[in-house]
Amino acid sequence: MKSGNFEFLRGHNRELADLGGFAEHYAFSDPAGALVKLRLFGENLVADFFTHYEIPRYPKASFLELLQSMEQQGLVPSVVQNKLHALRTQGNKAAHSSSSECRPQIALWILEEAFNLAKWFALTVHANAAVRALSFQTPKQEDTKGALKRERRAVLQQLASQEAQMQKLLQELEVARRKAAAVERTAEEQKAILSQANQAADVLQFDEKTTRRLLIDRLLVQAGWDVAPGEESTDQVGKEVQVARSQGQEKGRADYVLWDEATGKPLAVVEAKKTAHDAEKGRTQAKFYADCLEEQFGQRPVIFYTNGYDITIWDDAKGEIPRRLYGFYSKDSLQYCLWQTGERQALSEFGPKTRIVDRPYQIEAVKRVCERFEKNRRKALVVQATGTGKTRVAIALSDLLIRAHWVKRVLFLCDRRELRKQANNAYAKFIDAEPRVYVTAATAQERKKSIYLATYPAMMKCFENFDVGFFDLVIADESHRSIYNRYRDLFLYFDALQVGLTATPRNVITHDTYKIFDCEGNDPTAHFSYNDAIEHVPPYLAHFQVTSHTTKFLREGIHYNTMTDAQKQELEEQVDAAELVDYSKEEIDRAVFNKDTDRRILRNLMENGVREATGQHIGKTIVFARDHRHALQLQKLFEEMYPQYMKPKREFCAVIDNYVDRAEQLIDDFKGEGNNDNLMVAISVDMLDTGIDVPALVNLVFAKPVKSYVKFWQMIGRGTRLCQGLFGPGKHKDTFRIFDHWGNFEYFGENPPEVSPSVQKSLMQTLFEARLGLADEALAQQDISAFNGAVALIEQDVRALPEDTIGVREKWRQVKTVLQTGVIQGFDAATAATLRMEIAPLMQWRSLDGREDAYRMDLLIARMQTSALRISGDFHDLRDDLQSQVSQLPVNVAQVASKIRIIEEVKRPDFWQLVMPTVELGMVAEDPGVYDASPIKGETPLAKLDHIRRELRGIMHCRNRPKVAKPTPLEIDVTDTEEHSRQEDVKLEGLDLAAYRHRVEHALRKVFDTSPVLQRIKAGQTVDDRDIQPLINEINATDPSLCVDDLLLHFPNPANRLDLAIRQIIGLDAEAVDRHFTSFVQKYPGLTSHQMRFLALIQKHIVNYGRLEIGKLYEPPFTQMHVEGVDGVFTIDRQIDDLLELITDVNDLAVG
16 A cells, blocks of 8 residues: 555555555545554554564563553653554544544544654664655545545455455564564663664654644544644634734734634634643733734634643633633534623523422522522532422523523433433423433434433443533532542533532532532532421421331341251251351341241231222332342242232332343333333332332332442432322322331431442552552662662553543643653652652553453562562462462463463472562571572562563463352241331431421321310410320320420420420411511501512411521521521611511510
8 A cells, every 4th residue: 555655664664654555545534444554553663663672572562561661661752652652542542433433633633643753763763864854745635435436346445455465464574573582671772772762853853842732733623623734724723823903013923713714703712832831821822812803803712721731711701710621612612602702691680480490499499509600600519309309400490591591502411311211301391492312322423402311321431522612501410429430521521510419418418529519618509408398388298107127037147056946947958057057137138038038028018018099009119129139039929929919911019120121111110101000019129229200109118238328318219209199189198108127227327327438449540559659668678679660660650641531631730740750760758649649549540451460460569579678477478379370370371381480480489488588587498509590580589579570460361260159148938037017216317306296296286176285385375384294195195106205305495395395396376476477567568579578488487387596587498588588688777676576576475
């Protein structure tokens, strides 16, 4: 394949010339194919470099490993390394992306990088000075379609033949390279190679300005801009554009101007600064260019300034503050951004549509988020209990922002497809005029919709298909730390207003979550708890009753020695060595399935659960099972116990989890939206724990232990929704029942919820930290050889970080700082802290590339080296682990057989006495004169360990690992006994008061009509102790388990009066309250309607709760009418004083 730019290589490296030619041919017609060819070009160029200088390499070393080896040995300058990494990363992306995602501009950029590398290679390896005069020629875009129409068959056959020949040539070359002799290079020889490589790079002027230009060009191309190579401009992207003030002599050249070619007006100006400098230094210069362009064209462009790594956007026309980006806006996004400048309206002039949200707390949440956005804050966190309408709040907010021209496109993120479906249905119901789409691999190119709905995993696969400015609003459902840790790139990448939604109780939300959404003082933007919802009159959510139901096995475990003779006989008939069955109650969850225990769980549900309207059978129920096998066992037992409910194709009881193919259909059936309205009992493993809306659900069965407080609350939330007319006309669901068989409520009542769950470290982070620990210990022991070896590997790890990853780009300053010459080698306290705190977490973004076993060997050796330095006793355990792994290598495999000598040596005890005599004291050695350790003679002990690592890491994937079967739970059917069932007093934070209030209120309601004492309390009349005692007796007769004495603990009052505590539950008579407020209104006849509504709100609170503490006038719901509460609604001090005195008088009713 003849090339236009690579023919100078053909004399020495025909395969490279051919690969370059193929890449040129495909650059426009198949950019992805061109990029893959260029990656192959880079890999072969590096392989030829190793062969020419006879540098050792692993037989099947990957491209990345070859580059890492070059970096570790310091063989080429960093500018060459960067270009080679560009070929590798862009080629990998092309190989794993759809062809539509690869643009010709990217292919041309990498093609030019390959051309420059080819010149460097020719000058370095072949001393071909003539290449200095060569310049890159952009391939011409041929009429490929026409050519293929005329001679399609011939062209395709020729290309196929040429590619086959090239592939055969590459295979032959690889064989030849492996046979070529390779020797370890001394430090002086390595320096000589680097010097030669540096000279070639200097001659070819591989300067930082060019590299920076290429970085910026690439980012613009990725955003969809038409960028010309080199210094050339296009209709869309101007380079070095001269600008000037209309008055005066000030002139300048803008590095980039992004144009709207249709109007000829500037959309944005981009100022580039050196990578070694802070991009902020370009801010003033960029503003000057924007001023000039605005004067000239009458349109102020958006300002970007960058150094190729940091990108900052400054839309000063909207009064926004500069903020960091991870890419450039596309033309479409910039056009909308500029259109907004004149069209965006004040959010305070809009209100949420009551058709979407009609409850005060929902309206308040929307308004609070809007107020935050108007204050130039771009993130908000809404915390609302499950069932209180978070999705409605999100839709109302979306609608308001769209109407106010703040938002054009919305991205709604959730963690499962069923939740995505629910959100889509809700958007369709309330703002159907806005077109919607599910984001998947198939729809990732869709650009014409307004509402984009995606699961987090699906969006992670395609988010870079969208430019950073594509979405104006990102709504993240169930926003908590675990979601952010896994999908943080989404939140960093999109430059959008961001709103987090969560039902996680406020006290459980981690500090990190508040920080993500810029909420100071752990204070969310809007908050409405479950407690708030059930205490509202009328309640917004259903109360729940908890029944603890346990058996002897669940309480005490399953122990053969404590069984009855009958139980022992049952067990012996089912299990060999029955006497060895001995499981604690904590172990049962993982180790035993006892059918009779599950029968009792199901029987308790069917006998004591809430029934549907006719009373014929159980109402909608979710049973939370331990795992899929447990779920299947519960289903089978249910069918055996209650066959009368089983109908063909109309399941009454079904398993719904990830193993079931029809899961989505079953969920629709369970929700009453499918074809089977007979489905009443859903046995779930994780799938129904969160997010599923089934208002008719009346029973929850905890047939498993739960340790996550967040998940526990999500599970409770499945039953909290109200359901009108569920039990017939006028008979509504206002409570649901929970059966707890594993003491979960007791556990969370006694144990505070986890505040900040730990994040599991990746293998590469663990390895990196182990090498940091080795360097620390080597310094402490003054072992310079060990220290140098450790820091060389540390630097190699840092250089291997993928620069295109957002997580790495976020920390590019720290990465570049530690990679400066001598910084890691210096290893001062600040550097060590940066490496450990900032760089180590970035290692999670490195790809294992199928080399997990090699990296695990690296980790084991690093730990052994550190242990050896410390003369630690765990060295022997680590050595045994190494010997065990080496013993699993199959010596009949050629790759392993080539290392047989070192394998045998590692397995010999006397080898370790010679290698590490200090830590092997006391070991009896074989005759050292017989043993020949020649391959590693003269090396220090730690260097010998590293020699083992380098020799064996490449073959560890060949190990014959013993297949360890996953332990399966013991399945038995032994009669369980001693069932205990009791109603639980809920002790969860914030719920004990609500549950207690609900029980007292229920008891008082039963006796109110027949109790003159209660009627006098509600009317605000005085009662004494003689009146109270008969009332207490009546209440206890209604609910014997209710402790009335606790009333004063839960509802204290200054007078410490029981009747006033009761009044806080039953409220005050409306007429009595109204008489007091009527006098106030008559005193001030000039009150505004706004003030009258405020008075009505106060009256309603007192009628419902019997009193109003003055401090509550400065809290929601009173601040919904004015942020300053009573002081904002009333502006005359005298009126405020009289109103506060009035409230005090009402509070003091019946106190005397």
